[in-house]
Amino acid sequence: MSVEWSQVKTWSSSGLSAYSGTVSSKRDRVLQQAESIQKNISGFQGQGDTADALRTAMGTAHTALSTLADDLAEVCDALDAAVPNVEQVESAVNTALEVAKTCQCTISDSGVPVCHYSGDDAETYRNAAVAGVAAQVSNVMALASYADESLKRALAKVGTPGSTSSASGQGTHKLSKTEQERFKNMSPEERAAYWSKQSYEQKQYLCDHYPEMVGNADGVEGWARDRANRINLREKRLATEKQIETLKEAINDPNQAAFVPLNRQKLEKAEEALKSYKVISSSIGNGISLEDYQHGKTGKPISLLTLQDDGRRVKAAVAQGDVDNAAHIGTFVPGIGTTVNGSLKDYIRQTENLRQAAADQGNLALKDVATVAWLGYDAPGDAKFENLSDITSPKLARAGSDRLAGFLNGMQASREHGAGDAHMTLVGHSYGSTTSGMAATKVHDGVIDDLVLCGSPGMGTYNASDLHVAEGHRWVSGVPNGDSVQGMGSILPGSTIRWGHLGTNPMYDKTFTHLSNDATGYAKYNHDAPLSDSHFWVAANAIGLFTGIHPSLNFDNHSVYLEDGTETVQDFGRVVAGVK
Template sequence: MALTWSQVKTWSSDSLSGYVGTVGSRRDTVLKQVNALQARMSSFEGEGQTADALRKKMTAAQKELEILADDLAEVQDAVVAAERNVSEVESAVKNALSAASLNGCDISDDGSVSCHIPYGTDGTGAIQAAIKKIEVLVLEALSLADYADSTFQAQLASAGTEKSTSSMPEKGARPWSKEEQEKFRNMSPEERAKFWSEQTYEQKQYVCDRYPQLIGNADGVEAWARDRANRINLREEKAKTEKLIRNLEISVRNSAQYTYPGGAYGNDIYQRNKDLDDRLDRARRDLEALNKVESTLANGISLEDYQHGTKRDPISLLTLQNDGRRVKAAVAQGDVDHASNIATFVPGIATTVEGSLEGYVRQTKNLREAAAAQGNISTKDVATIAWLGYDAPGEANLSNAGDIASPKLAQAGSDRLAGFLTGMQASREYGAGDAHMTLVGHSYGSTTSGMAATKVKPGVIDDLVLFGSPGMGTFDPSELNVNESHRWVSGLPVGDNVQGLGGILRKKIGIAGLGKNPMDANSTFTHLSDDATGYERYNHDAPPSNPGLYALDTIVRLYTLNHPSLPSFDNHNFYLEQGTETLQDIGRVVAGTKK
C-alpha cells in the first residue's frame, strides 16, 4: 500500500470538518450573488442593442455562478464523505495504538510491531501473540485509510466535470456539524423519531447520502431512509472489505515466506500466520454476507422508489452492521412505513447472514402471504422483516454448547431488538400512524424476543408469538409488556425437543437458563396450531417432543456431536413453511384476526 503508518496515524477529521463549513460558506456567498444578479435582471428595463448585450452578459454570468455553486457543492460532498471515512480511520488507529500500549509494544513508522516486555515463563510466545494481534489491527487501519484516500481522490477528480452531480439542492439541505451528529447518535428512538419528522424531505435525503453510517441503523428513522442509507453502507462496506482481503492476502503470502518448520521459532511464525489467516477468513465471510444481502435486494426495488410509485414489490435493508462475531442485517418485504400490519421475525441458533438470510427471507415472504390470506387483505397491508440483527449461537455442537445454554447472547440481542421495535413504532407515530406490530420468535430467537418484550414499553408489541422455544426469556410472565391475551405459542408434537430446554438446563446443570417454557399451562401463552405435517419434509417418524422425558438425552445431544441415536430436532425449523397450519395460524395473529 502506498500509505504508511507514519502518515495515517496523523490523520484528523477535525480539519476536514472545518473545511466543510468553509466550502459551504463560499457556496452560500455564490448563491447570494446568483440571487442578486437574478433580481437585477428582473428589474432591468432597458431596451436596444446595448441593453440586450447587457442582458446577455448578465445571463452568462449567472450561469457561470450557478456552475461554480454546483462545483463547490460537489467539493463539499467529497469533503463530508472524507470526514466520515477519516473518522473511521482515526478509530482504527486508536484501537491499534491502545492494543500496543496495553501489551507493551511499539508500532514503528513503517507499521512494523515490536514488543520487549517478557510475559511469564513463555516470554517469546506471549510477545509473538501480542505482535500478531497488533499487526492485524495496523493492517485494518491502513486498509481503511487506503479506501478513504482513493475514494476522496476519485470524488475530487470528478468534481466540476461534465458528468458529475451533487446531491445537495440549492435550498433545504445542509451538512451536520460533529456536535449535531453526536447529538443525533445519542438520542433515544422516540426522541430521534420526533427530530426526524421535523426535517425537510431534502434534508433527510441529504443526510442519508452524506452520513449513511449514522442513519442506516438509527432506530426511530423511517424505513425508506434507513434503506437508502444502508444501500450506500452496503456498497462502501463491500469496497472496504475487498481492499482488506487483498491486503491480508498479500500479508499472508509475505509472512509465509519467513515460515520455518520445527522449533520454537517456527511455531511462533506459524501462530502469526494463523492470526492473519483467521482475520482473512473472517473478512471473506463478511464479504460473502454482504454479497448475499446485495443479491437479496436485487429481487425487489428500494422502499423509496416504491413509495414514489414504481410498480414492483419493495425489499428494504433496515439494518446493516459488522460488529461482534459477524455481519448483521434486517431485510423487510412490504412497506414498513405504511403497512397496517408489521411482523418482525427473529430466528435462532446457527443463524448467519451468509448462510441463512435467503431462507428466512423466503419464510417471511410465506408469513406475509399467509397473513394477507388469513386476514382477507392485500399484501400491501402487510410488511414482514427478517431480523438477523444479533449474534445468534452457532451450530448445536460441543464448541457452541455454552452459548446455546446461556442467555448472554439473547440479552445482548434483545437490547438491539427492543431499540429496533421501539424506533419503528415511534417512527409510525410521527408518520402514517400506528401499525399492528407482531414479534415472532423462533428457537433461541424466541428467548431473544421474550427478553425484548420485557424491555419495550407497553403498546410497542401488540402480539408476541414464540415457537420451537427453549424459553421465553423470563421466568416471570408478568415482566412481558404484551397484553396477556396476545401472547401465543406453538410447539410441534414430534421432532422438536428444543421446547422448554432452557428451563431444564437451569435445573439440571444450574445455569441461568433461558426462561420459562411458554408451552407450560401456567405460562400465560395461548396455544396456536401445532400442525406442520403439510410440509413435504416433515418427519412423521421423529420421536415425541417431550423435553421432560428426554431431558438428559437432549442435553447430551447439545454437548456432543449430534449423535444420531439421541432425540432429533428434525422438524424444528418447519413452522413457517408452505403447507403447514402453523404458518396459517401465525399468519392470523399477524393479520390481527386470531381470537
C-alpha cells in the same frame, strides 16, 4: 496499494476539513454570482434581438454557475465524508509510531520497521518487535487504502448525470459533534420526536452525511434507515475488501510471520463479513428502496433497516413492504445457527410467505402488510458441542433482546409521529423465541400487539406476567414430530430443575393460546420423525443433543413453521392480520 506510508503519516483530518471549508466558501461566492445574474434577468426589460441575445447569455451563465455550485457542494460532501476516515488513519498512525518508539523501532518511508535494540537477546527481541510494529503499519494501510478509495469514488461521481448533493437543498445544515452525540444518546421516543420535526430535505441530508448515525437509529423512519444503510453497506463492503487485501499481504510478509495465525483468523472473519455484504446487496437488489416506493416508483419495496458489524458477525434486518405505512407489521426473529450470509435469503423468503399469508387470511391488500426478517443479534452457532455454552445460556438472548426491544420501541414511536399506530406482531423461532420473549419483557406496553413463539426452547422468562403483551394475544406453536428443541431450556413439569435458564416452555404455559401445529403440507416435512416432546430426556441426557448419542433427538422439522403449504404459516398469518 495506491498509498504509501510516507504519504499516509502526513495525512491531516483538520487540513482536509479546512479545505472543505475553503471549497464551501467558493461555492457561496458562486451562488451569490448566480443570484445576482438571476436578479438582472428578472429586472431586464430590453426588447429586440440584441436584448434577447443578452438575456440568453445571462441565462446560460446562470445555469453554468448553478451547476458549478452544485458540483462544488458535491465536492464538499465527499470531503466531509472523508474526514472521519482520515481521523481513524491519524489515530492508527499515532498508535503505530508509539508502539515503534516503545519497541525501539523506526519505520522507513516504505513502511518497513527496523528495530535498533542491542541487548543480550537482541535477535529474539528484534523479531518480535518488528512483527508487532509491522502489524500496526498493516492496520494503518488498510484504513488508509479504504479512505483513499472511498474519497476517489465520491469525487469521481461529481458532476456526473444523476449526481446530486443534499447540501444544495434549501434549509439543510450540518450537525456539530455535540448535536451528533445528543442524537445518538436519545431514547427511541425522543429521537422519533426530533426526527419528525426535520424537513424532508434535512432528513435526506442527515442520511447522506451521517449514515452510520442514522442507519441503526431506533425511532427514525424506515425509508431513512434504508437510505442510510444502503450507503453504509457500500462503504462497509469497500472497507472490508481493502482489509482483506491488506491481511493477505500481511500473511505473506516475512516480518509478520509471528502474526500469521492471528491474521488468518482476522482474514476468515473479514471474508465471512464480505460474503454477508454480498448476500445483503443481492437481497435488497431484488426490489426497490422504500423511499422510491413511497414516491410512486413501481416495484417490490425492500428496505435495509439494520446493518451492524460489531460483535461476532454482521447483523441485518430486512423488511418487505412499507413499514412506515402498512397497517400490519410482522417481525420474525430466528435462532440457532442463524447468520446473514447463510440464512438471510431463506428468512426473506419465509417472511414473504408470512406476509402473503397475512394478506390472504385477513383479506387485506398486500400493501397493508409488511414483514421484517430481523437478524439483528448474534445468535448461537449450529447445534454442535462447541456451541453448547452459547445454546444453553441466555447471554446472547439477553444482549439480542435489548437490541430487539429498541428496534420495536423505535418503530412504534416513529409510527406515532407518522402514519399512526400499526398492529405489530413479533414472531420468535427457536432461540429467537427466547430473545423475543425477553424483548417482550422490555418493550413499552402496547408496542407488541401479538406475540408468537414457535419451536421454542423457552420463552425467556419464568413468569408470563413479565411479558408486555396482553393475555389472549400470546400464541405458541410446536410441530409434534421432529422438533426436539421444544422446551429444552425450560423448567421441567413437576420439577424445579432448570436446564439452560431459557425460561418456561410456552407450549405448557396456560396464558398462551395454541396455534396450528400442522406443517405437514410442506414438501420436505419428515412424517417419520420421532416425537418433539423433549421432557423425558432433557434432565437425563442433555449433552446427547450435541454428541448425537441419543436416538430420540431429531430436528428435521424444526424450521418448517413459515414454509409455503403449511397450516402453521396460514395461522401465523391470521395473527399478523389481526383476525385470529
